[in-house]
Amino acid sequence: MELNGVQREFIKRKLEILSKSQFRSKFKLNEKDYNYLKEKGLQKIEEHAKDFIQQRLAPKNIKNDGKQTPMRGHPVFVAQHATATCCRGCLYKWYHIPKNRELLPKEKNFVLALIMEWLNKNYKLK
Ligand SMILES: [Zn+2]
Secondary structure, three states: OOOOHHHHHHHHHHHHHHHOOOOHHHOOOOHHHHHHHHHHOHHHHHHHHHHHHHHHHOOOOOOOOOOOOOOOOOHHHHHHHHOOOOOHHHHHHHHOOOOOOOOOHHHHHHHHHHHHHHHHHHHHHO
16 A cells, blocks of 8 residues: 555654554564465455454444454464554554544554554564
């Protein structure tokens, strides 16, 4: 997806703040995640991320909010914990996105961009 300069700068700053969080910075891609990324390619992974956002984060009511994103098992899950986009509680706390309503298209795009930037960065670091 395409980001403009302002969005890119905002996401960069957010990722810097996240990297200073002791809890968030603990999440790292393991060998399995890395191999999965390599095998599927970032474009395919972006589709997975879109699906996860749509199904697990976007709805107005999420029964298991706070527990819908496993700690491991998919590189996007890891990226979600690392970027505080794992649940609506964290989206509210970190980005002031209100709970109890559906996510707006621009909010879904923002979450997707954060996840993909984090994945891109961490994929290259390996
Ligand atoms: Zn969370």
